[in-house]
Amino acid sequence: MEKRRIGNSDLLVSKMGLGCMSLGTEESSAKEIVQHALENGINYLDTADLYDFGQNEEIVGNAIRDVRDDIILATKVGNRWDDVEDGWRWDPSKSYIKSAVKDSLSRLKVDYIDLYQLHGGTIEDNFEETIEAFEELKKEGLIRHYGISSIRPNVIKRFLSSSSIDSVMMQYSLLDRRPEEWMDLLDENKVSIVARGPLAKGLLSEKMLSKASAKMKEDGYLDYSYQELEETLKSIHGKLGDNRSMNELALQYILAHESVGAVIPGASSVQQLQENINAVNAGPLSSEELDMLKQLTKLSRYEQHRD
Template sequence: MDKRELGNSGLYVSKLGLGCMSLGTEEQSAVEIVRYALDHGVNYLDTADLYDFGQNEKIVGQALKGRRDQVILATKVGNRWDDVDDGWRWDPSKSYIEKAVKDSLRRLGVDYIDLYQLHGGTIEDPYEEAIEAFETLKKEGLIRAYGISSIRPNVIKRFLSHADIQSIMMQYSLLDRRPEEWMPLLEEHGASIVARGPLAKGMLSERMLAKASENVREKGYLDYSYGELEQTLSSIKERLDSRSMNELALQYVLSHPSVASVIAGASSKEQLAQNIDAVNADPLTDEEVKLLKDLTTSSRYDAHRD
């Protein structure tokens, strides 16, 4: 599988990354999915300390035994649950990040993390503390690069201006094209997009609206009413019928040079195999990209702007 550099980090990630949140808690099945991914060219695994309150990191660590050198390993920090009775709270402080990374390393069973990401954030956060923490961890060799996971424009602009971030994880798909507004700025700062949600909750898979939730059926999805979703997906399928929906969805996101990798979850090897086939297919032509843009809506973020 082809690889792309993550920002200017020197880390080369497979075009398809495995989003580990959907692996579940049954260890044997989850480990098999991770190892299937590694066996088929996926070298980029994305987890978070919050997923199943640390259990996901433990499972990923089990799957990596004996194969650490084959993997670009990413996890996230900021959602703290060790001092609350129920749920979690947001804590981007330097002291917590420096504590949490050691907990993640222990659960993962590794000596270092390739990409450490701030798992959210607001404009009110003490961002200088978080940046200082990440830079300290880099100097100590506990992480190789850092980034953020955020869709908030004011947070993204702040970190691009003040930190050596290599990546921004953003929800990005044919049905959610909001990140396209920010691609020139990311390219200017040498940062990459890591695209999560490329299949739009399954609506861009072969099952299309059979995967739509009750909420989507009632209220639509982002700028699309449910009727507009039906029309849009039907038009895509009809006009580009030589390709699968998975292929169109993943290849559209990958057609943008700002994107280093698409992160897709998988709860089975069969689902993972479909995504692997989709990213290994021929890239979209310029004509196909233009047609997909014409058939979908280019939206923008309305909130959290300067």
């Protein structure tokens, strides 16, 4: 599978990574999915300390134990659940980050993390303290590079101006094109987008509207009413679906943008993973296909947290 560089780092990742949040807690099934990913050229695994309250990191660690040196391993920090009953709280403090990384390393059974990401953030956070923690962890060799997972423009801009991040994880799909507004700025700073949610909760898979929840049917999805969602998906499938699957259209659209270092759909089964592997290994979209998809979908923008 083609590899791309994350930001200005030396991390070369498969253009599709495996988002591990959907692996579940049944270890044998999860390990089977991870193994299938590795056998098909995926070298980039993304987890978080919050997923299943640490169990996801443990499962991922067990699955990659014998191939650690071949893996680009990413995890996240900031949602603290060790001192909260039935939930978690936001804590981007230096002391917590430097403590949490050791817990993640222990659960993952590794000596270092390739890409450590702040799992959220607000403009009110103490950025200097957070950045200092990541920089110290780099010097200590516990992490190789760091990034953030955020869709807030003001947070992204603050990190771009004040830190050496290499990536910003953003929700990005044909039904959520908000990151496109920020691609030029990210490119100027040599920071890559890691695209999560590329199939828009399954709406952009072959199952399309059968994946719509009761809430979606009532409220729609982001800027789309349910009726608009129906019309948009029907148009995409009708105009471009003869030669490509919906997964192909969705994933190839994201990968057509050079700002994207990797797309990381989740997978809860080997079959689902293979569908996405087939999609990213298909030929890239033509300029005509790209233009058509842009015409059929909305170019939305972030209205909040801009300044």
